[in-house]
Amino acid sequence: xxxxxxxxxxxxxxxxxxxxxxxxxxxxxxxxxxxxxxxxxxxxxxxxxxxxxxxxxxxxxxxxxxxxxxxxxxxxxxxxxxxxxxxxxxxxxxxxxxxxxxxxxxxxxxxxxxxxxxxxxxxxxxxxxxxxxxxxxxxxxxxxxxxxxxxxxxxxxxxxxxxxxxxxxxxxxxxxxxxxxxxxxxxxxxxxxxxxxxxxxxxxxxxxxxxxxxxxxxxxxxxxxxxxxxxxxxxxxxxxxxxxxxxxxxxxxxxxxxxxxxxxxxxxxxxxxxxxxxxxxxxxxxxxxxxxxxxxxxxxxxxxxxxxxxxxxxxxxxxxxxxxxxxxxxxxxxxxxxxxxxxxxxxxxxxxxxxxxxxxxxxxxxxxxxxxxxxxxxxxxxxxxxxxxxxxxxxxxxxxxxxxxxxxxxxxxxxxxxxxxxxxxxxx
Numbered sequence: 001x002x003x004x005x006x007x008x009x010x011x012x013x014x015x016x017x018x019x020x021x022x023x024x025x026x027x028x029x030x031x032x033x034x035x036x037x038x039x040x041x042x043x044x045x046x047x048x049x050x051x052x053x054x055x056x057x058x059x060x061x062x063x064x065x066x067x068x069x070x071x072x073x074x075x076x077x078x079x080x081x082x083x084x085x086x087x088x089x090x091x092x093x094x095x096x097x098x099x100x101x102x103x104x105x106x107x108x109x110x111x112x113x114x115x116x117x118x119x120x121x122x123x124x125x126x127x128x129x130x131x132x133x134x135x136x137x138x139x140x141x142x143x144x145x146x147x148x149x150x151x152x153x154x155x156x157x158x159x160x161x162x163x164x165x166x167x168x169x170x171x172x173x174x175x176x177x178x179x180x181x182x183x184x185x186x187x188x189x190x191x192x193x194x195x196x197x198x199x200x201x202x203x204x205x206x207x208x209x210x211x212x213x214x215x216x217x218x219x220x221x222x223x224x225x226x227x228x229x230x231x232x233x234x235x236x237x238x239x240x241x242x243x244x245x246x247x248x249x250x251x252x253x254x255x256x257x258x259x260x261x262x263x264x265x266x267x268x269x270x271x272x273x274x275x276x277x278x279x280x281x282x283x284x285x286x287x288x289x290x291x292x293x294x295x296x297x298x299x300x301x302x303x304x305x306x307x308x309x310x311x312x313x314x315x316x317x318x319x320x321x322x323x324x325x326x327x328x329x330x331x332x333x334x335x336x337x338x339x340x341x342x343x344x345x346x347x348x349x350x351x352x353x354x355x356x357x358x359x360x361x362x363x364x365x366x367x368x369x370x371x372x373x374x375x376x377x378x379x380x381x382x383x384x385x386x387x388x389x390x391x392x393x394x395x396x397x398x399x400x401x402x403x404x405x406x407x408x409x410x411x412x413x414x415x416x417x418x419x420x421x422x423x424x425x426x427x428x
Contacts (some may be wrong), residue, residue, distance in 0.1 A: 006323040010366070021320040028316050029324020033332075035310045036078050038195030038324070041342055042357075043079035043299045045350060046148070048096070049086040050297065051342050052139055052232035052333045054079050054234055059297030059329030061085075061289030063324055065301075068285035069277040073081070077289050080302035081361060082254045085144045086247050086409060087299065094243040096297070101237035102247035104294025109251045110258075110287025117280040125256070133416035135369035136385045140392030140412050141253065142361030149358050152351025154186055158364035163348060167209065171217070172352030175202030179353050192309045195353055202349030218344055226340025232333050235297025242405060249406075249413035254302055261303040269312065270311045320365045380426045388416040 032279050036058070044054040065077050083103065089097035113125065153176075155161055155168030163171075179198030182190055192196065203218070207342035210217035264283050266273045273282065289301040307325075311317065332338055375381060390396075390414030406414065 012179055019066075019319045021323060025316075025318060025321045026324050028314065029321045030328050032076055032307055032316075032321060032325040033328045035189070035192050036076050036304050036307050037075075038083070038193065038199060039304065039306065040329075041079040042195065042350070042353070043081060043084060043087075045160070045342060045345070046084055046167055047299065047424065049087070049299055050092055050233040050235075051337070052230070052335075052339045053234055053296060053298045055329045056232050056333035057289075057293035057296055059326040059333070061301040062210070062326035064292060065282075065285035065307060066288045066319065066323060066326075068288060069273075069281050071319050071323075072231045072271075072277050073262070073265060073273050073282060074269065074322055075303040076307040076322050077286065077301040078304055078329075079299040080254055080290075081357065082138075082141050082257075082302070083247070083250060083300050085141060086250045088148070089408065090247060092241050095238075096235055097238040097407050098240035098243040099247070100294050100297050101236050101239040102243040102294070103300050104237055104291045105239070105244045106128075106247055106251040106300055107289070107291030107294055108288045109248055110255060110283055110290060112287075114256055114284035114287060114410070117283060120129070120258070120362045122274070122279050125259075126316075128420075129252055129256055129417065131368045131371045132381045132384050132418065133388070133413075134253055135372075136388040137392070137409065138253045138257075138365030138368060138414045139362050140365075140389060140409050141250070142358050142363075143393055144409060145354070145358040145361070146418050149351055149354035152347050152354055154351070155227040155348050157347065164215075166412055167213075167215070167217070168348035170209070171202050171206050171346055172347040172355070173320055174238070174352070175199060175349045176352035176355055178202070179356055188313070189310070192197060192306045192313065196355075198353045199345060199349060202352060203345060206346045217346055220344055222343035223225030223337065223340040226337040226343075229334055230339065233297070237295055237297070245406060246408075246410045249410035249417075251300075252413045252417070254300070255283070258283055258303065260306070261305065261415070265303075265304065265308050265311070268308060269317045328333075378426050380423055383423065384416055384419045387419060388412045391415050 040058055041051040042050070044051045052402035058076070061077040065075070087099055087103070116124065119368060151157070153169065153172035154165050175198040178201035179194045182194035182197040186194065206217040258281065261274050262279060286301065286303070293299060326391060356400050369376060369385065372381060389412070392409055395407070396411060397405055397407035398411060
């Protein structure tokens, strides 16, 4: 990214990137929420969290971010995919309340990092967590979710086959194929909503196939039973030390990704947000948004690259547009029928999309490692990468006293961090 002292950057685009709030941006704001909607509700649908709470906390988190950054950055914050596996494990192990308490603590870790950046500069985080650590941790996040995606695509929930295997695979193939083709061949707004396109195609296929075979592939009872107005199912957190220590290391990778997200929107708008409002303030806004989400029972927040893509496509740089998107998200969170409708989506339809999305998370990790170039094959780097991958995927668990464990993604993140600190640099 071009530095602020370089005179080459172009001035703000003609459409303007200053914060100017007016009803004229309402329609574009609704469109931005539409772009984010599929991924936003996907995380709670997969983890058992309330989609309505996710909508509310996405809107609230975006508003918090705008307040902290003084309305300077046109980004939308919503559900982070990096935390799917930890949330699933946490809910099964410690319960929903303790898990959301751990998520709130992850937000506070971002806040602590923002103050560390103020004290030591942004470079310290890259020195502490270089690509050799972050890359394999991101890969572990994606690969550890592979069984979840395959089970959903085959209609398997635990040990129960909730839908015939061949039927489930057909629906998963329709949603997966549609998502792929929309992402590759889509034009205009369709290019940034492949998840919605995949869900719609899979849902329609389930209705048609059910009508042909006489099977009830879509259960419409949740929609019929849902009220028109419903307060989101907020969850009061519990602060369980074991759950917190399990989830905290997972926040390492999204914290690093935050840098990339801010640099991306800076390149789009030709404004250096790394310096103004400053990466320390964007990280603070992200942290407070995530902490607020955890305190209310919602998934952690992160800046959405698909919304950045929509900003690039529409040239709508006014950050007030995201205010409107946040307002619409909060309003929709009280629509009971919407939550009911989301509950009717057949599991294999979601599973097909998950195969692609979890794989893409892994590819992001590979792209981070690619930054190492030829040094990737150095012994020190190979030692760190291989250890992180096997610890994260092999099921290693460390027990620290009664009820306190470190495993999976969290353990692999801690291992990568420590190895990077203690292993000597390679000699020529």
